Amino acid sequence: MYQYDDYDASLVSERVEEFRDQVARRISGELTKEEFLPLRLQNGLYMQKHAYMLRVAVPYGVLSADQLRMLAHIARTYDRGYGHFTTRQNIQFNWIKLEDTPTILAELATVQMHAIQTSGNCVRNITTEQFAGVANDEVIDPRPLAELLRQWSTLNPEFAFLPRKFKIALSSSAQDRAAVRMHDVGIFLHQNAAGEKVLRVFAGGGLGRTPILSAQIREELPWQHMLSYVEAVLRVYNRYGRRDNKYKARIKILVKALGADVFAKEVEEEWAHLKDGPSTLTEVEYQRVAYFFEESRYNRGAGDEAIFQMQLAANTRFAQWVKRNTRAHKVVGYVSVTLSTKPGAAIPPGDVTAKQMEYVAEWSERFGLGEIRVAHEQNLILPDIAQADLYTLWQLACEAGLGTPNLGLLTDMIVCPGGDYCSLANARSLPIAQAIAERFEDLDFLFDLGDLSLNISGCINACGHHHMGNVGILGVDKDGEEWYQVTLGGAQGNHSALGKVIGPAFRAQEMPDVIERVVTTYCDLRVQDEAFVDTVARVGLAPFKVGIYGQPKAAA
Amino acid sequence: MANIIKIINGMPQVIDDNWIVISEVDAATQSPGTHHILPFSYWQKRDVYEVTIKPRALWISPDHDFEASVTQLHELDLIAVDFPSFRDGRGYSIAYLLRSRYGWKGELRAIGDVLRDQLNYMRRCGFDAFAIRSDKNIHDALKSFSRYSVQYQGAVDQPLPLFRRR
Numbered sequence A: 001m002y003q004y005d006d007y008d009a010s011l012v013s014e015r016v017e018e019f020r021d022q023v024a025r026r027i028s029g030e031l032t033k034e035e036f037l038p039l040r041l042q043n044g045l046y047m048q049k050h051a052y053m054l055r056v057a058v059p060y061g062v063l064s065a066d067q068l069r070m071l072a073h074i075a076r077t078y079d080r081g082y083g084h085f086t087t088r089q090n091i092q093f094n095w096i097k098l099e100d101t102p103t104i105l106a107e108l109a110t111v112q113m114h115a116i117q118t119s120g121n122c123v124r125n126i127t128t129e130q131f132a133g134v135a136n137d138e139v140i141d142p143r144p145l146a147e148l149l150r151q152w153s154t155l156n157p158e159f160a161f162l163p164r165k166f167k168i169a170l171s172s173s174a175q176d177r178a179a180v181r182m183h184d185v186g187i188f189l190h191q192n193a194a195g196e197k198v199l200r201v202f203a204g205g206g207l208g209r210t211p212i213l214s215a216q217i218r219e220e221l222p223w224q225h226m227l228s229y230v231e232a233v234l235r236v237y238n239r240y241g242r243r244d245n246k247y248k249a250r251i252k253i254l255v256k257a258l259g260a261d262v263f264a265k266e267v268e269e270e271w272a273h274l275k276d277g278p279s280t281l282t283e284v285e286y287q288r289v290a291y292f293f294e295e296s297r298y299n300r301g302a303g304d305e306a307i308f309q310m311q312l313a314a315n316t317r318f319a320q321w322v323k324r325n326t327r328a329h330k331v332v333g334y335v336s337v338t339l340s341t342k343p344g345a346a347i348p349p350g351d352v353t354a355k356q357m358e359y360v361a362e363w364s365e366r367f368g369l370g371e372i373r374v375a376h377e378q379n380l381i382l383p384d385i386a387q388a389d390l391y392t393l394w395q396l397a398c399e400a401g402l403g404t405p406n407l408g409l410l411t412d413m414i415v416c417p418g419g420d421y422c423s424l425a426n427a428r429s430l431p432i433a434q435a436i437a438e439r440f441e442d443l444d445f446l447f448d449l450g451d452l453s454l455n456i457s458g459c460i461n462a463c464g465h466h467h468m469g470n471v472g473i474l475g476v477d478k479d480g481e482e483w484y485q486v487t488l489g490g491a492q493g494n495h496s497a498l499g500k501v502i503g504p505a506f507r508a509q510e511m512p513d514v515i516e517r518v519v520t521t522y523c524d525l526r527v528q529d530e531a532f533v534d535t536v537a538r539v540g541l542a543p544f545k546v547g548i549y550g551q552p553k554a555a556a
Numbered sequence B: 001m002a003n004i005i006k007i008i009n010g011m012p013q014v015i016d017d018n019w020i021v022i023s024e025v026d027a028a029t030q031s032p033g034t035h036h037i038l039p040f041s042y043w044q045k046r047d048v049y050e051v052t053i054k055p056r057a058l059w060i061s062p063d064h065d066f067e068a069s070v071t072q073l074h075e076l077d078l079i080a081v082d083f084p085s086f087r088d089g090r091g092y093s094i095a096y097l098l099r100s101r102y103g104w105k106g107e108l109r110a111i112g113d114v115l116r117d118q119l120n121y122m123r124r125c126g127f128d129a130f131a132i133r134s135d136k137n138i139h140d141a142l143k144s145f146s147r148y149s150v151q152y153q154g155a156v157d158q159p160l161p162l163f164r165r166r
């Protein structure tokens, strides 16, 4: 993975010292609450219901074993022994003291980590997919460009006070696993007919109150122009994005108001001034960065195929885990393993204890190449595992509560922290997730249901991506009470779609029944092994409404 | 007399300042003095008013559409950019454009809600003078210019990104 040189290291330590000073000035009263707010947000520090929350950046979701150990140390020393992995591939600590944050940041800096721009109205953590660099359907490794974007956006002086937050995602696989089109800017890196690396650029996506999938604004942009093009997008947005209304301030509203064509034209006009200027990327720089991502240590070999087949035959759960939670690798004999952080009702999705983090770090070194990934579905990935080691790894993962074979199944939910932690919440999301997980404990039933994503957000901000879930649950407030609205038909991936609301909201205690009715209706309607989303797409919402609310009264 | 921070030969320093910013409201009733920084909007409507003295300095609000008049701006001694709130980042892009695209070489001053923690960003976007909000200690604010030794991306102060200098 990318290694800091002196420049990168100095910048991060200078940032720590700046923040130490800002915290001291806040504590002494020199900075007012309002003045401190954007400063702390740009360092990932939120004020939540009970305490400060610190969001640490995991650039494009890539962690080393030592970094994960450091996160375990932070969880144990400064928090309550666990951390929460997020849909932005970052990690959050929920119980942080303001006075401790400079020290935490200094400790993070020792392993090349920081919390810069994990929040606030600036360019946030750059994301890509969890299998970047190892996926068998990948055209080119997106990580070098993601790192170049990280550097470009870090403390960028012009874009630190944008109208609103700004999220960029990059993907280069046949299948989009990075939810690219729900980002403010989404980039698909691919190879054109002439064999050149080119970018297809989308802008104006986002969830929240007004969910919109982004529109394409550029077909083939040579990769060398990535930074100047993104700069042009941001300059147009910074100047013309709405600032009068927080809910209309995202770039999606600007793109929608202007129309994607007009917006693209504005960007092209701006870009004409920047094209071929100093921020044009060089081959030398690309190679320098790409060097850190090239891996040649794949030497364990596949192992004995006969033994592996025996292990599969002897243990159904293992076979299910291999089927669901491992994924083809670009190197023969290797696979990527997803460790589910969702073992069942007892654990909130994405929560990982310090001890578990240490285990994962150890496994990554023992069985892999010392690297871990964070998926936006809130799971952890060991990207490079030899097939021969799978059985041992699976046993260890099961012991540590990370071996649940439920990837992509109903209980592999994406869930935001909701009312239990978040001060913006309208409703709690974790107890709903828990109640549903309790109802659907039977794994074999879940296997039979197949791929079905269930996403829960505690408010309209959509941190839990409820719009993109095949089944989405949104917490809403009605006269001070918690209610839950259900959407169906959302999807991420190449056929991204936003879910549609099925009807009136439900009370918390009804939710497991409601989800059960959704599932039963699907089972009644599906033909052969049609996936849930395909059934919804084929039959529409009406039969589901009947299944959930009962037969509508005859009109006459 | 008020103080400002001015970058002189690359060194930020606190100096005395004798310019006065005239608000939109005052501009409607007052005729300009030699040391007035007038609103861009006033100047746009200048033939409507009895102009006795040619303005030497103007301030631009992010809502002003200054780009069409950019060639005339070159006659001025000073351009100021207003930050209605320190969280409003449009002034950074305006400074970038004035310096890089429109070739403004004279003093470029940040006025309005100008706070210490934004100064380095402002300087990098091309400001060379800073009217710190009057309730803040201007001498303390000087410290913000020396925090960073590294900049990844190119900006007005250093157009070459780090990757062209590594």
Ligand code: HEM
Pocket: A046, A048, A053, A085, A086, A087, A088, A092, A164, A167, A182, A183, A184, A205, A206, A207, A208, A209, A250, A415, A416, A417, A421, A422, A423, A424, A461, A462, A463, A464, A465
């Ligand atoms: C705990 C405190 C949190 C607060 C105060 C918070 C705040 C917000 C707000 C205000 C929005 C709406 C933004 C908009 O539409 O302009 C939002 C959206 C979002 N947040 Fe959070 N959030 C929190 C936690 C999280 C967590 C834990 C995650 C990941 C699990 C997350 C990921 C996201 C995502 C993915 C979106 C939607 C992105 C989009 O519209 O493009 N947030 N959040």
Ligand code: SF4
Pocket: A416, A417, A418, A419, A422, A423, A424, A425, A426, A457, A458, A459, A460, A461, A462, A463, A464
């Ligand atoms: S969706 Fe709402 S409740 Fe959930 S974390 Fe985001 S802001 Fe908080």
